[in-house]
Amino acid sequence: MDTQIQALPATQTKVAEAGPDHINQQIERDTEARINHFKRQNSQAIHARIDELEREWDTGKVLKAALAGIALSSSLLALTTNQKWALLSGTASAFMLQYTLQGWCPPLSLIRRKGVRTPNEIQLEIQALRNLLKDEHYPL
Template sequence: MKKWVCSTTERVPQHTCEEINKKIRNCTVCRIHFYLDADEDDLTDRIQELDEEWDTERVLETNAAMLITTTSLVGYLKTKCPCFLFTGAVGYCLLQHAVQGWCPSIPVIRRSGIRTAKEIQNEKTVMKLLRGDFMEGIGDPDEMLCMAEK
């Protein structure tokens, strides 16, 4: 049974069809496989690409902001326009996503292959492992945190 309020990092995958989650994971595994024999420069380039990849939250927020701005503008320009009801619906969907990790646009976003921040971070960690970032001696907690933040 799915919990109504899920953990922040698992809420989107828990409300995504398992088939889509597997497809996204398999694409990630294929990309990692491609980089297994890559040199340090290629791995660094891939890590930079991952830093710029949009996650589900960013896509959802952008779409919602565009819809709210557009309907608010139309509502301002036209009196007695019911488009503010649409603005309210978008706000409700954002609230539902914030609490549950699901809203009507999430299945579409996920089917498009958009990953969560955690899924992107997991690939980034593997790229760093392949590059040898974590082969340095472990010592000071501050140093370890700096390594993780690279």
């Protein structure tokens, strides 16, 4: 019997698609403003910015850390104070499962409102900065 596994949605596109347009547009404007700022900078500053971007936490990493922290804290509280705290741990786990299967979950709206970008959005800025280095004939 031939079975096929249905591909899961790409979380990088789902996060931006599911978010409000005004937040996506603000993140895009902020990125464009940073790129325009670096058009007037030297190659060393551009390289330093690329290094920063390569370490920037994206939506997935922030979500996983937040949900893991909530699950751990609520599990400890359930063990030490009141078992009702286990509901919060279960909710965090359900959100992580939803994120894995659907590429989106409700806490991502809060994360996006804070300006946290998707991996694609970060890569777009990195590529734009690399293009600046090529255009200005800075050594890569």
